Amino acid sequence: MEGDPGYCCGIALVLYTCGTRDRYGSLGHPCGRACDALKKAGIGFEIKTVGGYGLLPWTRRGKRDAIRELSGQQSVPVLVLGDGSVVAGSGEIVRWAKTASASAAGG
Numbered sequence: 001m002e003g004d005p006g007y008c009c010g011i012a013l014v015l016y017t018c019g020t021r022d023r024y025g026s027l028g029h030p031c032g033r034a035c036d037a038l039k040k041a042g043i044g045f046e047i048k049t050v051g052g053y054g055l056l057p058w059t060r061r062g063k064r065d066a067i068r069e070l071s072g073q074q075s076v077p078v079l080v081l082g083d084g085s086v087v088a089g090s091g092e093i094v095r096w097a098k099t100a101s102a103s104a105a106g107g
Helices: 028-040 066-069 090-104
Strands: 010-015 045-049 078-080 086-090
Touching: 010 028, 010 066, 028 090, 066 078, 066 086, 086 090
Parallel strands: 010 045
Antiparallel strands: 010 078, 078 086
């Protein structure tokens, strides 16, 4: 989809989240906030969930190795762009989505 910031070379973006996926963004949950920002910007993405929860560190043990390889940390959300680069953390993903949306709109 040429021109769609959610695609690069035909590859969709991937957002890694905890089990809440795209819920509770309005309540401030980081994974939900990231999903809401991408949706609001009209950016296509795929959600992949990882095990464990941020407030319960023992639940993450051995379940977030892929996230650590991608971003150097265990926390989600993590957005992997079509070119393989990574945007980690809800605040950074929200900023990226706003910038990508503005770029796609020509502004």
